[in-house]
Amino acid sequence: MxxxxxxxxxxxxxxxxxxxxxxxxxxxxxxxxxxxxxxxxxxxxxxxxxxxxxxxxxxxxTVTVGTLFERSKVPLNKWLLATHLLSSSKKGMSTHQLHRMLGVTYKTAWFMTHRIREAMKDNRPGPMGGGGKIVEADETYIGSTGWVFTHGRWHKKRGTGDAKAIVSLVERDGRARSFHVDRVNSKTIRNVLVTNVSRESDLMTDEAQFYKRVGEEFKGHQSVNHTRKPNNSAPAASVLASK
Ligand SMILES: [Zn+2]
Structure with a gap:
């Protein structure tokens, strides 16, 4: 397959x-x-x-009732592709890559990623990551005020309104955990990260300010620009900072 x-x-x-x-x-x-x-x-x-x-x-x-694919307007073949890419890709797959490969909006790709990660959720105790391993952290806001459409695409609106925030951690071999936080800031993000991720890991996040400081507590920290202009032939993600 x-x-x-x-x-x-x-x-x-x-x-x-x-x-x-x-x-x-x-x-x-x-x-x-x-x-x-x-x-x-x-x-x-x-x-x-x-x-x-x-x-x-x-x-x-239908066959999708009771699965993570139910009640979605996204065609089932795209769901299967997304699930396949997220679970089998050796290096893992970012929401941005998925958005480009599936031909769905970044927002849709994010929700698909989140749902698939929830389904693959890791219940084993102990820290994620470790030496030589990459852990990707990302945050999203559930609720209509969580997204704004500007410059021709969707952007996450940070830390405003009553939207519920979810922080997701994904290890680049399929283990994933998600957390609800009341608000996203350096303190709540740090709390989730240091209690779940081995400090020997390489951390991969977006460019948000609240990852900067805690990033220094890990072996490596790379931040990726999710809001790069569409139709740019350059790589999907630009690595802006790495140690
Ligand atoms: Zn029945």
Missing amino acids: CDLTNEIFTNETAAREYLEANRWEDGPFCPHCGETEKVQRLNGEKHRPGLHQCNSCRKQF
């Missing part, structure tokens, strides 16, 4: 059939009540492709 031109990454129907074959190895089951027998596929023009009917609880469902 490493071939990125694979149909399941480019075609929505192929993506759905792939997910059905994998999730429903022993046949479809109802995600609402668990029924495995009295389940039927609804064919025909008037039904959404992949729609099923449970004759036990009378509810309808």
Whole structure:
């Protein structure tokens, strides 16, 4: 499944059939009540492709119900590609790279990344990262006031309003953790970082001021510019500071 031109990454129907074959190895089951027998596929023009009917609880469902892909306007093939890229890329994948590769807005790429990372969430105790390992930290704001559209693209609005903030930490091999914080500032960011990440790690963040000081407590710190102009042929991310 490493071939990125694979149909399941480019075609929505192929993506759905792939997910059905994998999730429903022993046949479809109802995600609402668990029924495995009295389940039927609804064919025909008037039904959404992949729609099923449970004759036990009378509810309808598709294969995405109960997965991280449900209730999204993003085509399933893009979800599969994003999940594949985020979980298999050796060096990891930034939201910015994903935004470019999937052809979705940065905002959409961020929410996809966040949802996928939540699903891959690491519950093992102990610090993330370590010698020679990169840990990426990023923050976002949930709520309508969290984003502003200026200079032709979306930007995160920092530390204002009542938006809820989430700080995400991602180790470049798939381990990920997210934290709600009341507000994002040097103190809350530092608290999340030093209690979760080994100081032997290389830290990768955006250019926000509140990462500068705590960055010095780690073995290395690189900050990446997320707001580079679109259609720039230069690399997606510019490394602005590194030790
Ligand atoms: Zn049911």
